[in-house]
Amino acid sequence: DTGVSQDPRHKITKRGQNVTFRCDPISEHNRLYWYRQTLGQGPEFLTYFQNEAQLEKSRLLSDRFSAERPKGSFSTLEIQRTEQGDSAMYLCASSAPRKTQYFGPGTRLLVL
Amino acid sequence: AQRVTQPEKLLSVFKGAPVELKCNYSYSGSPELFWYVQYSRQRLQLLLRHISRESIKGFTADLNKGETSFHLKKPFAQEEDSAMYYCALLNAGGTSYGKLTFGQGTILTVHP
Numbered sequence: 001d002t003g004v005s006q007d008p009r010h011k012i013t014k015r016g017q018n019v020t021f022r023c024d025p026i027s028e029h030n031r032l033y034w035y036r037q038t039l040g041q042g043p044e045f046l047t048y049f050q051n052e053a054q055l056e057k058s059r060l061l062s063d064r065f066s067a068e069r070p071k072g073s074f075s076t077l078e079i080q081r082t083e084q085g086d087s088a089m090y091l092c093a094s095s096a097p098r099k100t101q102y103f104g105p106g107t108r109l110l111v112l
Numbered sequence: 113a114q115r116v117t118q119p120e121k122l123l124s125v126f127k128g129a130p131v132e133l134k135c136n137y138s139y140s141g142s143p144e145l146f147w148y149v150q151y152s153r154q155r156l157q158l159l160l161r162h163i164s165r166e167s168i169k170g171f172t173a174d175l176n177k178g179e180t181s182f183h184l185k186k187p188f189a190q191e192e193d194s195a196m197y198y199c200a201l202l203n204a205g206g207t208s209y210g211k212l213t214f215g216q217g218t219i220l221t222v223h224p
Contacts, residue, residue, distance in 0.1 A: 003155075031210055042116075042198050042214030043156070056211065091156065101212060103148075103156040 004104035006092050012110045013082055020078045021107045025094030032075050033101060034067055035091040036060065043091055049075060050097075082111045114139045116201050118215035125189050126223050133184040133218045135173075135199030144202040145182040146212070147173055151195045159184075159197070169193070189222045196220075 005024045013019050025032050030051050035043035046065070047057045051072035061067075064082075069075040079086055089108050093101040115138040125131050137143055147159040160168045162175040162182060173184045182199060197218050203211040 033210070033212075035212075040121075040216070042118075042200075042217050043212070045211045045213070048210060095210065098209075100158050100161070101210070102158075105155045 004092055004094050004102050006090075006104040006107050008107055009105060010108050010110075012112065014112050015084060016081055018078065018080045019082060019109065020076055021090055021092075021109075023075045023077070023092030023094075023104060025074070025092070026102060027073075029094035029096050029102075030072065031095045031097065031101075032069055033093040033095075034075070034077055035093065037089040037091060037106070038087075046077075079109075082109075084111050087111045114201050114203060114213050116199050116213050116215035118197075118199055118218050120218050121216065122219050122221070124221045124223065127191055128188050131186050131189040131193070131220065131222075133197050133199075133220065135182045135184065135215060137180050137182060137199070137201050139180075139201055141204055143175065143177075143182075144204055145173075145175060146200045146202065147171070147182075147184050148198045148200055148214075149195050150198070156198070189220075191222045191224055194220055194222045 007022045033048040034046040037043045046061050047067050049069040052069050064080045067077045087110050089106045091106045092104040095101045117136045145162045148156050149159045150156045171186045175182050199215040200212045
């Protein structure tokens with residue numbers, strides 16, 4: 001296991017299109033987190049899962065955003081009707097309970 | 113609400129000089145604090161956590177609850193220390209356990 005992986009690494013889309021990102025956590029980690037990072041800022045929490053249950057969603061996560069982790073393994077983050085303000089780096093992290101979070105390389109989204 | 117402040121966006125030092133990256137936090141409970149580092153073109157990775165009380169790559173950080181600070185220090189900076197450094201605070205309460213709140217980050221440049 002080489003760590004948390006994310007796909008795609010880069011995504012360019014037009015405003016109004018839908019995009020979906022995938023995160024594969026470290027296999028034995030039951031917690032999975034999504035963060036968003038805009039230019040010049042630190043990562044901001046979006047949502048997290050314990051196994052397949054989504055336990056918390058940030059108010060940053062508008063109705064256009066949805067995240068799933070159907071079998072408690074990989075997770076997807078979907079953004080519907082993208083807006084230019086959605087342009088950011090989307091980071092995924094995973095951890096065992098009460099242990100260090102390990103981050104993926106991120107998916108950089110650019111909305112034109 | 114929990115908050116992390118890194119007052120310096122940029123910090124430049126010469127090789128061999130001491131370096132201190134400042135971090136202040138606001139949190140009502142008992143804080144768990146971390147320093148994450150991101151080297152050029154690499155993913156975010158944990159540098160150290162205060163509960164471990166260890167030194168990683170020559171860096172140390174002491175939690176000062178009175179001053180609500182968790183400054184990162186290294187007595188002799190090396191060129192390979194050049195990176196973006198983030199201070200992060202763990203939410204240790206209830207269902208939000210595990211959510212990290214990050215500061216804005218400090219870009220450290222170590223000149224030869």
